[in-house]
Amino acid sequence: MAWLVVRLAISLSLLYTASAVFEDQVGKFDWREQFIGKVRFALFDTHSQASKKLLVATDKNVFASLNSRTGDLFWRHVDKTGPEGHIDALLMYGQDAVVVVGNGRLLRSWETTVGGLKWEAVLDTGSFQAAALIGVQDFVKYVAVLKKSAISLHDLSSGSQIWVENLPDSDTVQYQTIYSGGNGLVFVLGFVPSSHIVIVEYKIEDGEIMKKKSVEAAWMSSLENSCAVISSGNLLCVDQTTQSLYTLPLQSAEHTEMRQIHLQTLDLEVASGFQPVLTSTQPNPAQPPLAEFFLQLSPDHHILLQLKDDLIAPLRDFNPSYLAAFATSGEKTVAAVMTSKNDTACSINLFSADTGRRHLDTTIIYHMDPNGGKPNRLYVHAFLKKDDSVGYRVMVQTEDLTLTFLQQPGRVVWMREEALADVVTMEMVDLPLTGTQAELEGEFGKKADGLLPMVLKRLSSQFILLQAWMAHLWKLFYDARKPRSSVKNEVTIDTLSRDEFNLQKMMVMVTASGKLFGIDSKSGTVLWKQYLEDIKPDSIFKLIVQRTTAHFPHPPQCTLLIKDKDTGLGSLYVFNPIFGKKSHISVPALPRPVLQTLLLPVIDQDYAKVLLLIDDQYKVTAFPSTKNVLQQLQDTASSVFFYLVDSSQGKLSGFRLRMDLSTELIWEVVIPTEVQKIVAVKGKRANEHVHSQGRVMGDRSVLYKYLNPNLLAVITESTDIHQERSFVGIFLIDGVTGRIVHEAVQRKARGPVHFVHSENWLVYVYWNSKFRRNEFSVLELFEGAELYNSTVFSSLDRPHPPQVLQQSYIFPAPISTLEATLTEKGITSRHLLVGLPSGSILSLPKMFLDPRRPELISEQSREENLIPYAPEMPIRTEWFINYNQTVSRVRGIYTAPSGLESTCLVVVYGLDIYQTRVFPSKQFDVLKDDYDYVLISSVLFGLFFATMISKRLAEVKLLNRAWR
Amino acid sequence: MATIRVFSLILSVLSIITLLWTQSGECNNGRRLGDAVDTDFSGFSVPLEHSFEIDDVPRFRLRGALQFRGGRENGVYLAQNQLSEKDRNTMKDVAAVDGLYRIRVPRVSLQVDRQTEKQSEGYITAFVRACSLVESHLSDVITLHTDVSGNVIGISIVTIPGSCRGIEVEDEVDLEVFNTTISVVAPVTAPVPETAPYIERMDQEMEKKGKNPQEQKSFFAKYWMYIVPLVLFLMMSGAQDQSGGGGGAGGGAGNGGGR
Secondary structure: OHHHHHHHHHHHHHHHHOOOOOHHHOOOOOEEEOOOOOEEEEEEOOOOOOOOEEEEEEOOOEEEEEEOOOOOEEEEEEOOOOHHHOEEEEEEEOOEEEEEEOOOOEEEEEEOOOOOEEEEEEOOOOOEEEEEEEEEOOEEEEEEEEEOOEEEEEEOOOOOEEEEEEOOOOOOOEEEEEEOOOEOEEEEEEEEOOOEEEEEEEEOOOOOEEEEEEEEOOOOOOOOOOEEEEOOOEEEEEEOOOOEEEEEEOOOOOOOEOEEEEHHHHOOOOOOOOOOEEEEOOOOOOOOOOOEEEEEEEOOEEEEEEEEOOEEEEEEEEOOOOEEEEEEEOOEEEEEEEEEOOOOEEEEEEEEOOOOOEOOOOOEEEEOOOOOOOEEEEEEEEEEOOOOOEEEEEEEEEOOOEEEEEEOOOEEEEEEEHHHHHEEEEEEEEOOOOHHHHHHHHHHHOOOOOHHHHHHHHHHHHHHHHHHHHHHHHHHHHHHHOOHHHHOOOOOOOOOOOOOOOOOEEEEEEEOOOEEEEEEOOOOOEEEEEEOOOOOOOOEEEEEEEEOOOOOOOOOEEEEEEEOOOOOOEEEEEEOOOOOOEOOOOOOOOOOOEEEEEEEEEEOOOOOEEEEEEEOOOOEEEEOOOHHHHHHHHHHHHHOEEEEEEOOOOEEEEEEEOOOOOEEEEEEEEOOOOOEEEEEEEOOOOOOOOOOOEEEOOOOOEEEEOOOOOEEEEEEEEOOOOOOOOEEEEEEEEOOOOOEEEEEEEEOEEEEEEEEEEOOEEEEEEEEOOOOEEEEEEEEEEEEOOOOOOOOOOHHHOOOOOEEEEEEEEEOOOOOEEEEOOOOOOOOOOEEEEEOOOOOEEEEEHHHOOOOOOOOOOHHHHHOOOOOOOOEOOOOHHHEOOOOOOOOOOOEEEEEEOOOOOOEEEEEEOOOEEEEEEOOOOOOOOOOOOOOHHHHHHHHHHHHHHHHHHHHHHHHHHHHHHHO | OHHHHHHHHHHHHHHHHHHOOOOOOOOOOOOOOHHHHOOOOOOEEEEEEEEOOOOOOOOOEEEEEEEEEOOOOOEEEEEEOOOOHHHHHHHHHHHHOOOEEEEEEEOOEOOHHHHOOOOOOOEEEEEEEHHHHHHOOOEEEEEEEEOOOOEEEEEEEEEOOOOOOOOOOOOHHHHOOOEEEEEEEOOEEOOOOOHHHHHHHHHHHHHHHHHOHHHHOOHHHHHHHHHHHHHHHHHHHHHHHHHOOOOOHHHHHHHHHHO
16 A cells, blocks of 8 residues: 555656646747857768758767758767767768768768768778878779878778778878879878978779889978879979979889979068968869969968979969869869958959969958958859859858858858857846836936926826837737738847846857857847957856846946966956947956956946956955945955865865955865865855745644855865775865865765755765766755744854755766756746756756655655655656757756746757756746637636626515515 | 564664764764774874964964874864963954954874874864854864865864854953864765665565555456446446437437447
C-alpha cells in the first residue's frame, strides 16, 4: 500500500510540473538563430549554373552549406571543439567536398547536396601541411595530403589510399606545398630556411620518386605565402628584403638556381615591413594554373602580373585596392578587385584575368557599415550570363565577422552576423515606454508649479491616454478584418515600445570579436550593432546595466568593461542599450589593472547606479564620480565591503571602503593551493527576489530560510587528480565578514563543476570519478524555527551558523551549463535550466532537488508535498523546453524576469542562439490561448437572464400568495 | 518489517543531524576532523593575536595561545590573558567610534607530521565590530576552519549577541575576561546518492507485493465480475432504446459504442 502511495505521490507531483509546448505553439514565443562562426574557407558550387550552394568551413569547426540566394543554412555539421575538430583544408570537385580534419587526422568526403558523408579515411599521424586535388588527363581522380614527413594519395571516389611515401630528409626540410599540373606528376615543395628549396617529383601511379633536386635560395623564409606555382609549372617566389621576384621551372633539369627579377625593373616596390603575398589561380586541378597572378605589395596595393615567355609583365596596377580575388566560370577567369570609393563605400569591379581589361557595367558598390569593421576577405562567385558575358556575385567578410552577399549593382542579398556565434555575455534591458506613457511618467518627474497647472496637466495627459486607447481600439478592429499573417508588423528601432506584460525586451549581447548587438527578444531581429575596434582576442568582458529604462527622461545606460587578458588593463565603453549609441559621458581612465567591479545601489542625481572599480593597488575609482556621488559614498563608506579572489595563491580577502575612498583589508581566508585550487566564486544575482521567508512544514511550523545576500559560493578542485583521492570542495563564505558559513568536500569527485547559487540554496554538478557518472548535489541553508532578526539581515549581526541540509542525486546525462529561472517577485516555483551537450535544454523542477526529500514518506512529508527520495534524477522528454530546436555547444543560459510573475524569459547561447519563455508554475496568471470567451460570456448572460426571470417569477408567486 | 522501517527512519534522521551545523557550544565538541582524525596530535600552540585601535590601523598584540591537544579527541583550548586597564579603555573608545576588533592566527597545519614541513607564511584574519564585543561583555565564539588535510584556512569570530544597540557597559569587570568558546571545524563530507537504502526499500516493496498478491490486484481485476454485467446491461438497454424508436442522441451513441 505504501508503495502505491509513493507512486501516486510521484505521479501527482509530475502531473503538477509536467508542461510542454503544443504543436501549434511552436515558434510562437520562441526563436532560434543558427550560426557558423568565422569563415576560413568558402567555395561556391560552380558545378551547375543553377546551383545555390556555398560551402563554408569555419574556425568554430563547422562545415556547412549555405543557400547563396537567402543566406540560410542547407545543412551544417558541427565537429568537435578544439584542435581535434579543426578543419585544415576544404577542396571541392563536382558534387564532392573533401575536408581534412584535426591536423590531418581524418580525410572526409561529403556529398554537397544533402550533406551526407560519402567516405572517411583515417590518415597516419603527422602534422598536416597541405592538401590538393590531383588530376590525370583532364579528370580529377585523387586527393593528395602532405604531412610533415609523408605524402599520401587517396582515391577521390572511394577514399582508399593509393600509396603513401615518406619524404626524403623530412627532419631538415620543411615541406609545405603540393603541386600537380595534370601531367601524371606530383611535385612536393619544401625548403631549408635560409638555404635552399627542395623539389621532389612523384609519379602518380605508384608514388615512385622520379626526380629530386635542390635549388639555392638563401633568402627563403616561408614557402606558403610568398611562393606560388603559375603557368605550366613555374615556381614563383617573392622576397621583401631583396625586393625581387624569383622564378624557376619545376620540371627542367638544367636550372640549378632561381632566376632573379628585381621589382625595380617593373617599377614596383614592396611597402616596408609588409610581407608580400602572391595569389595565383588554378581553375581546374587537372590543368596547369594560369599565367596571371596577383602580387600584393602593401595592405592596399595589388598588381595583376603575367608571366609570358619567361618575362613578367604587369597587366594592371590596382592602387589603392583592398582585396583581390580570382573566380572562374566555364573557360573564363576573372579577377574581382575591391577599391575604395569614398569614406563609407567601396566599389568592386571585374577584370578579365588574361588581359586585365575592365568588364563594363560590373561595378558593385559595397556600403561599409559605419558601426562595423573593414572588409578583410572577398569571395567571388562568377557565372556566365545568357549573352555569354560574365556576371558575378561577391561575399564580403569583414573584421567584425559580418558576411555580406552582394549582387550588382550593390544590392545586399543577405547578411549574416557570425560574431553572434561567440557570445560572451549578455543582459536584457526593458524597452522604453511609448510616447504617451512617457508623457504621463514625465508629469510626475517635473517640479510642481501650482495647483491649477497640475490639474490641467493631469487632464491633458488623461486625454492623451484616452486618445491613444481609442486609436488602439480602432487598430484592433481594423486588424481583426485582415488575415492573421499580414498583421505581423516589422520591428524597427523606431517602433520599439514596452508591451503590456514586459515580455519583449532588448537583448544586449557582447561577442568575443568585440561586436555588440541589440536584439529584439520577441523576433530575434538585430536592431543595432556596434563594432568596437582594437579589442584584443581573449579579452574579458563585463556588462553592467547602470541605469534601467525606468528613469524617464534619462536614457538607459549600460557600461561594458573590457579587460585585457594579459595586462589586466581595462577600459570602459558606455552606451545606450536601446539604440546602441555611445554615450558622451566622460569615462574615468583606468591606468592600473582592474581586479574587481562593484555595482552599488547608490544612485547619482541622474539615477545611474554607481560602479566601483578596484585596481591592483586596492584603490577605488567611482563611475560616475560627481560630487553628489562622492558625498554619498563618504556617507555610506563604512557599509561598503567587497572581496577579491586570487586563485593563483588561493587567497580570498575582504576589504572595506574608507571615507577617503581608500580601502582597508579586513579579512583573509587562504585555501592552500597545494591541496586544492579555487575554480569558481559566485554570489547571488542582485535582481533576485525571494517571496517567502520560510517553508511551512507538515506540522504547520515554519522553517526559516537563511537568506544571506552576501553569501559567496566558492568551489575548489583538488590538485590530486587520482580518482580515489580527488575531491571537490564547497565553501560558503560570507562576503562581508569572511566567515566560513559552511565547508564541505565531495569526495571521489572531479570537475568541471557547474553550479547555481540562489535564494538559500546551492546546486552543483560534478563528475563522480568512482562511479563514472554525473551527480547533482543540493545544499539548502535554514536558520531554523526562529529568525534571529526578522526585520533586517546584517552579516555583522547573525552569530548563529545556519543549519545545512544536503542531498545528492545521480543525473543520467552530461551537462554543459546550469542556470535557474528568475521571476519578478519570486512567487513562482523555481526550475533549473540544464544545457546538455546534445543541444537540449532541460527544465528541471527545483522540487526534485530538495534535501528534505524523505527516505520514507510520512503524513507530514505528504502534507508538505515532498517527493520521496530516489537516487536517480528523472529526465522527461516534456521537460525539454526547446523541443527539436537544439542549440549547438551551449555555453550559457541567461534568465530574466518578465512583467508576468508566471513567466521567465530564457536566452540560451552557444554556437546558436535560442530564446523562449518558461512557465515554471504554469501560466497561472494568464488565460489560455484557447480560452472559450464565447462559452463563458454566454453562461454569464444566461445566468443573468435566468436570475432576472426567476426573480420576476418569484415576485409574481409572492404576489399571488399574498392575494390568497 | 516495522523495525526495519524505524531503523531506516533513524538512519535518515541521523544523516540529517550529521549534516546540520550543530552549534559548537563547547571547546571540544568531538567533531570529526576529516583526515586529520587518525593522526596523532602532540600538543603545540599557536599565538592568537588581536588588534583594536582608534585610528583603525591594525597593530596586532598577543591575546592568547591556542593549544592544540593531541590524541583522538583532538581539541583546542585557548589560554588567554585578562585585558589590562589601558586595553579596556581603548576597547571602549574603539567601540564608541564603531571601530573594528580584529584577530589573526598564522597559517598553520594542525597535522603534526606537517608541522615540521615548511611553514606557510602569512596570517588569516577576521574581524568583529568592537561595539558588539563590548556589548556582549567579551563573550565571543571563535571558529577555526581547516581544509581536508588539516591546514587552517579561515578563522571566524562572532559575538553573542551580535548587535550594537549602544548600551553603555558600566561595569569594568565585564570587560576584563574573555568568555570565549573556541572550536575547530573540518569540512563535512557531502553525501553521495544513496542507492543502497533505496534498492533495499524497493526490494522490500517487491517482497511485500509477492507476499500479498490479493492486495496488489488492480481495481478492474478485482471487481470485473460486477463491472461486466453492468456494462452489458447498459448496452442492452441502449439497444432496446433505439429499437423502440426513441432515437435520441444518447441512444445513438450508446448503440455506436455497443458495436
